[in-house]
Amino acid sequence: MRFETKAIHAGRQVDPVTGAVTTPIHLSTTYERSADGSYTDGFMYSRGDNPNRRSLEECLTALEQGHDCVTFSSGMAAISAIMEVLPEDKPRRIILPDDMYFGVLTLLEETDLGKSFDITAVDMKNLDQLSQAVESKATGIVWIETPSNPQIKVTDIAEVVKIAEKAGAVTVVDNTTATPVLQNPLLLGADFSLHSVTKYIGGHSDLLLGAVVAKEDSPMLNRLRTWQHAKGAVPSSFDCWLALRGVQSLSARMSVHCSNAKVIAEFLSQHEKVEAVHYPGLPSHPGHSIAAEQMRDFGGLMSFQVKGNDSDALQIANTVKIFTQATSLGGTHSYIEHRASVEQELTKAPANLLRLSIGLENVKDLIEDLNQALSEI
Numbered sequence: 001m002r003f004e005t006k007a008i009h010a011g012r013q014v015d016p017v018t019g020a021v022t023t024p025i026h027l028s029t030t031y032e033r034s035a036d037g038s039y040t041d042g043f044m045y046s047r048g049d050n051p052n053r054r055s056l057e058e059c060l061t062a063l064e065q066g067h068d069c070v071t072f073s074s075g076m077a078a079i080s081a082i083m084e085v086l087p088e089d090k091p092r093r094i095i096l097p098d099d100m101y102f103g104v105l106t107l108l109e110e111t112d113l114g115k116s117f118d119i120t121a122v123d124m125k126n127l128d129q130l131s132q133a134v135e136s137k138a139t140g141i142v143w144i145e146t147p148s149n150p151q152i153k154v155t156d157i158a159e160v161v162k163i164a165e166k167a168g169a170v171t172v173v174d175n176t177t178a179t180p181v182l183q184n185p186l187l188l189g190a191d192f193s194l195h196s197v198t199k200y201i202g203g204h205s206d207l208l209l210g211a212v213v214a215k216e217d218s219p220m221l222n223r224l225r226t227w228q229h230a231k232g233a234v235p236s237s238f239d240c241w242l243a244l245r246g247v248q249s250l251s252a253r254m255s256v257h258c259s260n261a262k263v264i265a266e267f268l269s270q271h272e273k274v275e276a277v278h279y280p281g282l283p284s285h286p287g288h289s290i291a292a293e294q295m296r297d298f299g300g301l302m303s304f305q306v307k308g309n310d311s312d313a314l315q316i317a318n319t320v321k322i323f324t325q326a327t328s329l330g331g332t333h334s335y336i337e338h339r340a341s342v343e344q345e346l347t348k349a350p351a352n353l354l355r356l357s358i359g360l361e362n363v364k365d366l367i368e369d370l371n372q373a374l375s376e377i
């Protein structure tokens with residue numbers, strides 16, 4: 001089956017009891033035990049497993065072409081889980097990209113889990129710098145986020161995996177911004193592909209969910225499964241159902257996100273009030289050729305720097321009428337956000353940078369909206 005077909009059929013079947021084509025939402029927390037003590041349908045208690053979660057995990061495994069998937073109550077719960085289950089024989093050192101989702105930095109800087117790790121940030125574009133960092137000290141995890149959020153940097157997954165593998169480190173790719181439609185990290189050698197399903201996979205800004213898809217069976221995967229039900233940061237059946245509904249249109253939505261984003265990136269790159277546009281679909285982007293090779297299209301996320309300071313950038317975010325000034329990405333609505341003021345002291349985002357999550361509106365309306373806001377500064 002090809003991607004679009006798997007997105008609709010993998011993990012799902014017509015309900016054998018009612019004939020319902022859409023998977024029912026199973027709200028029961030507990031399942032009947034047979035006289036011989038077994039659970040005939042394989043479900044015992046919904047924190048351990050339930051039909052909606054199982055369907056979603058099977059579907060995401062198929063879309064990432066992995067071995068298995070473990071879901072969590074949010075992207076951040078998935079991220080903390082994968083860090084926590086690093087086997088004891090691996091050094092607790094993590095190498096991070098110098099631009100990445102800010103919540104991971106907060107986790108690492110402000111929680112006991114984070115404090116148990118030795119952290120080094122590198123420019124992943126610079127493979128020599130990465131090799132030196134990996135060779136200078138034993139490393140447990142090499143973390144990749146590509147395209148990164150919010151500066152939209154591109155990392156060569158296959159090359160980074162080679163360096164990490166030589167050092168015996170596990171590679172985790174946060175594939176949230178690319179989605180499995182555009183990029184399959186496991187096929188490029190990564191050990192785990194991670195998603196904030198909250199974003200493009202859910203697709204409608206109405207659920208919180210995280211997922212880790214593993215390339216192969218491993219003690220780390222088994223620990224992840226145990227962590228899921230033992231620690232209990234599991235997604236609700238309803239959120240799994242919403243994610244399964246969303247994923248059916250993922251491929252169709254991504255093609256509009258990508259085509260709208262391309263037109264907007266071109267418009268912004270020619271605008272006199274814009275200093276720089278960060279979008280891997282532009283040939284001028286430093287990661288363009290790598291993105292063209294490892295991705296099927298360039299995504300719906302971009303950022304741009306205005307000619308001006310933080311108050312000019314904030315004024316644009318306050319003046320747009322169709323874009324919503326809001327955090328998050330990957331929904332049907334277009335969002336604009338001044339990351340530096342959201343991230344505050346820990347931010348690495350330039351003060352004049354605005355991040356855009358391009359939605360599914362008519363692109364002409366989006367351009368007119370940005371144009372009128374830019375003309376005000």
Ligand code: PLP
Nearest residue numbers: 074075076101149176196198209
């Ligand atoms: N990874 C990326 C790239 C993100 O942008 C986010 C959230 O913005 C997360 C992970 C965390 O996901 P969640 O908000 O579902 O916890």
